[in-house]
Amino acid sequence: MESDSSGICDPLPAGTAFGIFVHEWLETIDFTDPDWSCLEPLWLRRGLSGPIPEAALRTRLAATLAADLGGFTLQEVPRHATFREHPFLFAVDAIDLDALNALLSRLDPGWRPLPTRDALRGYVTGVIDLIVHHKDRYSIIDYKTNRLARYDAQTLAQAVAHHRYTLQALLYTVAVDRLLARFQPGYDPHRHLGPVHYLFIRGTVAGTSHGIHTFAFPPPLLDEARRILGMAAAAYR
Template sequence: HRRLDPDWWVYSFTQLAHADGGGDRAAASTVAVAGGHDEPVPEEADEAVFDPRFAGTRFGVALHAALEETDFAAWRDWRPGDAAPDGEGVHIARALEANGYAADALEDGIAFTTALAGHTLTVPLPEGLRLCDLAPGERRPEIEFQFALAPTRVDALLRLLHAHGVVGSRHGFGLRQRLEGLMTGLIDLTYRHDGRWYVLDYKSNRLPRYDAPALAAAMAHSEYDLQALIYTLALHRWLRFRLGDGYDYERDFGGIRYLFCRGLDAARADSPGIHAQRFEPALVQALDALFAGEASAAPGAPA
């Protein structure tokens, strides 16, 4: 005679982002989706400057796999135009082969992916760090998470998000009136630098430009701001659980870094293609309370 609650579900950013007003696309499984699956297919390709073989979800997944498997430190002396460091090209080849790239595309694919990986791992980040200089003990790739969602009204959630400028054009998540269950996801890279924690996501999106306004537009258009907020909350909850009173979001959380790999230029200290952001403590705390079912978690104005 037990009542089964149809609102209980396993949610992810991808599922929420595809749940628009006309219907609700259910999660295909309770397993977090590997990085690269949210990369859009380019609308148009200029064959003179762009190779459509290395675009869209398939290439996005291959690039993520190559970056997950490679030895960051091996790239410290890499310069634009160089081949992959000794022993690292094999990871790139395996990632491409595992995602369906045949022998006739491997040479071009390895050269192109090497350039993207090299810039990604050697570009200076806003905090003055290069990923290739991170000690292995200071980073963790592909952290899968699940955190609990108490019954949460969608209208209350959207009021909070809109008050802080997140997914401002969204008015619902499919036909659901509330969210309840688990939130799941897979964070490309989590790292610590100078005592502060960061969330990093690799993006292979092809954009017209990679300056700050273009990146802000891409983040809003693909609702990556919501993805970044979910990832932030996941790491925030984990750090609070593991470190207890030794952790404080405002002091210890450095922010999120979205690296649009096609736009990176490791030769520049102010490289385009880097979206750096830190959500206000008021938003993170209010969202945490809302998802915990605390009645006092009323949406407030941005800090």
């Protein structure tokens, strides 16, 4: 929920409090019938300064709900087909940082290598903003409130590289893949595992994928990632 400063004219505030506000609203509403009346109480509860820019907020949030996520939109997804603020935890043993940097550099030409050190081990934990079950596929959604100069593909790729979101997307996919391997009957990652969509809220456009950066990790790449992370192969392998 980071926000970057720029010279863009944007009536919405920057900062962590605004990011939490947006995440909390999206976490609680019914995408198919959003409750706009809760915007102002939530704004006040989060201690955001000044009067709420409700028209600008509704425009941005409505565009996000109507953005194209590869054949569907959030406004089509019922609550029962969503997993919101989904926590995960998995063990890793002897992470090979050189190999991890090499893998991420292949995925992201702008990847900034992680500092190398002795092999790491321990636990990876986090919270995924949203998992959507749509037509037998589970897609991962992450909301970003970064303020950028533009929201074209090149600028989004630069922001992704700067913040190392490629690693975040990979870890989220490993976590969901692991979850589905345990609980989805007849799990087949080619069929069930969807992409990761980064929704840059300030730049989304209804009916298009503008303002969205998408990652898709094929199963062989996930196998490689698990080996680098020191994880056992998934049961379906």
